[in-house]
Amino acid sequence: MTTTQNIDAQDKDLDHGESILAKIALEAELADYSPVKGCMVIRPYGYAIWEQVQSSLDKMIKDTGHQNAYFPLFIPESFLKKEAEHVEGFAPECAVVTYGGGKELEEKLVVRPTSETIINYMLSKWIHSYRDLPVLLNQWANIVRWEMRTRLFLRTTEFLWQEGHTAHATFEEANEETRKMLEIYKTLSEQFLAIPVIDGIKTDSQRFAGAVTTYCIEGLMKDGKALQMGTSHYLGQNFARAFDTKFQDQNGQLQHVHQTSWGVSTRLIGAIIMTHNDEKGLKLPPKIAPVQIIIVPIYKELQERELVLSKCKEILSSLKDDFRVKIDDRDQFTPGWKFNHWEIKGVPIRINLGPKDIANNVVEIVRRDTNQKLKNIPQDGLKQYLLNLSTEIQETLFTQAKDFQARNTFTVTNEDEFSKKILSGGFLIGFWCENTTCEEILKQKYKATIRCIPFKLPVDQMKEEGYCIVCNKNSKQRVVFAKAY
RNA sequence: CGGGCUGUAGUUUAGCUUGGUAGAACGCUACCUUGGGGUGGUAGAGGCCGUGGGUUCAAAUCCCGCCAGCCCGACCA
Numbered sequence: 001m002t003t004t005q006n007i008d009a010q011d012k013d014l015d016h017g018e019s020i021l022a023k024i025a026l027e028a029e030l031a032d033y034s035p036v037k038g039c040m041v042i043r044p045y046g047y048a049i050w051e052q053v054q055s056s057l058d059k060m061i062k063d064t065g066h067q068n069a070y071f072p073l074f075i076p077e078s079f080l081k082k083e084a085e086h087v088e089g090f091a092p093e094c095a096v097v098t099y100g101g102g103k104e105l106e107e108k109l110v111v112r113p114t115s116e117t118i119i120n121y122m123l124s125k126w127i128h129s130y131r132d133l134p135v136l137l138n139q140w141a142n143i144v145r146w147e148m149r150t151r152l153f154l155r156t157t158e159f160l161w162q163e164g165h166t167a168h169a170t171f172e173e174a175n176e177e178t179r180k181m182l183e184i185y186k187t188l189s190e191q192f193l194a195i196p197v198i199d200g201i202k203t204d205s206q207r208f209a210g211a212v213t214t215y216c217i218e219g220l221m222k223d224g225k226a227l228q229m230g231t232s233h234y235l236g237q238n239f240a241r242a243f244d245t246k247f248q249d250q251n252g253q254l255q256h257v258h259q260t261s262w263g264v265s266t267r268l269i270g271a272i273i274m275t276h277n278d279e280k281g282l283k284l285p286p287k288i289a290p291v292q293i294i295i296v297p298i299y300k301e302l303q304e305r306e307l308v309l310s311k312c313k314e315i316l317s318s319l320k321d322d323f324r325v326k327i328d329d330r331d332q333f334t335p336g337w338k339f340n341h342w343e344i345k346g347v348p349i350r351i352n353l354g355p356k357d358i359a360n361n362v363v364e365i366v367r368r369d370t371n372q373k374l375k376n377i378p379q380d381g382l383k384q385y386l387l388n389l390s391t392e393i394q395e396t397l398f399t400q401a402k403d404f405q406a407r408n409t410f411t412v413t414n415e416d417e418f419s420k421k422i423l424s425g426g427f428l429i430g431f432w433c434e435n436t437t438c439e440e441i442l443k444q445k446y447k448a449t450i451r452c453i454p455f456k457l458p459v460d461q462m463k464e465e466g467y468c469i470v471c472n473k474n475s476k477q478r479v480v481f482a483k484a485y
Numbered sequence: 486c487g488g489g490c491u492g493u494a495g496u497u498u499a500g501c502u503u504g505g506u507a508g509a510a511c512g513c514u515a516c517c518u519u520g521g522g523g524u525g526g527u528a529g530a531g532g533c534c535g536u537g538g539g540u541u542c543a544a545a546u547c548c549c550g551c552c553a554g555c556c557c558g559a560c561c562a
Contacts, residue, residue, distance in 0.1 A: 037553085208562095231562070333520095333523085337522085
């Protein structure tokens with residue numbers, strides 16, 4: 001089966017993921033480098049993918065009771081400094097504005113690296129009583145983090161994301177919120193992006209600066225590296241204390257609110273690229289593909305052109321209520337050229353339509369997930385056929401990615417095994433003693449980190465307890481190790 | 486910020502060692518041809534060779550500075 005061969009070829013090619021990312025992002029016209037180092041331009045086709053991701057997620061965010069709002073780009077520098085861990089974590093990667101209107105500013109303005117501080121400042125004004133809670137906010141915004149090494153979509157200086165911020169009366173409620181949103185991210189990733197993830201808790205060293213607990217979803221890219229695809233934080237009362245965000249409870253007592261924040265970014269597009277691709281280019285899951293079906297007319301003479309194009313339009317209008325569908329009627333390109341063009345761009349379904357098909361009342365369909373060519377598909381009932389096919393492609397892409405993840409997830413019991421396995425990448429499952437030193441040793445020696453303490457392990461036959469793969473001390477839990485972006 | 490590499494047409498690049506008229510492919514424009522897997526042809530347009538200085542009769546080529554980018558290390562969604 002060609003599909004399996006392609007994936008296997010990728011498995012052996014684990015080191016070349018980076019060039020695949022840049023190559024696809026540029027060739028499929030998703031993005032381009034900007035004149036400013038570390039920044040990128042998201043081109044219309046790439047932005048259209050983001051809009052699909054946005055609308056899917058935005059609906060789920062609103063369905064769970066959250067409202068969108070917008071907080072400013074500029075944050076007074078003093079705000080960042082109010083929460084000790086937060087400033088320590090973010091100060092090195094902040095861009096700071098010192099001049100405005102030709103004058104040096106009295107207080108420097110930080111370009112937001114995230115918005116916990118400004119939102120808390122506002123919440124402290126808005127929240128008085130337990131009746132004001134919960135506050136469930138979300139914002140779609142750009143943020144800036146001054147990164148040393150950047151990569152298209154996976155890590156750029158400025159990026160687009162969604163950040164949810166909520167305030168609750170109790171720990172239980174806030175913690176439940178944190179888990180609920182992580183579950184939504186998991187659904188987004190698996191059901192929409194067709195990328196399987198491991199969900200779990202971050203270790204202390206990987207925790208968000210200022211959070212009590214950070215939950216995450218982690219995906220495995222085709223080059224064997226892990227990618228953090230979304231995080232959800234229980235912030236405790238840390239920011240509430242720093243900004244004095246208090247409410248009066250039912251007993252008349254003043255209490256600090258319990259807060260959460262959670263986000264996913266345009267990094268998800270990088271994850272799609274790094275999960276769904278082959279030698280021809282990108283493969284987009286139908287649910288988030290800006291163009292789900294491309295119709296390529298095939299003709300010779302002018303007379304044929306008229307006939308074929310009118311049939312194409314007829315088919316288009318019968319499908320346009322159910323699909324994002326387009327006809328590529330450009331005359332300057334040959335059909336063969338167009339085939340390659342739309343394959344690079346990852347369009348899930350292509351319809352080839354020529355005089356022969358019209359004579360027989362059929363179409364030719366090519367599916368991008370398997371590259372299979374399906375000949376003589378009747379025009380009657382085409383819509384239903386395509387609806388089924390679309391669902392199947394969505395599932396196949398997920399299954400392909402799931403199989404890849406399974407083939408590249410290994411159990412290790414000691415450092416020796418770890419050192420050998422980590423070379424070729426993948427998720428490594430092993431015991432860890434919960435000591436940060438052991439984690440640090442693995443990072444120094446192998447450039448690998450603990451991605452998370454999983455809620456549920458992706459491999460069977462787990463023992464309850466074992467020995468830390470580094471120090472051999474007793475351990476109660478297995479964790480997921482990997483090299484990461 | 487350290488170490489390595491690279492800057493030539495829109496893109497990928499040849500030429501640089503050994504100084505002497507800047508070449509190709511793709512893309513672009515026009516026309517013809519072709520069209521069911523990147524058709525073929527003809528004719529064109531397009532370059533202060535990253536930048537500043539130096540050496541020389543003469544610099545894309547040699548030397549020095551600067552700038553930018555890429556890769557490798559220290560940070561991260």
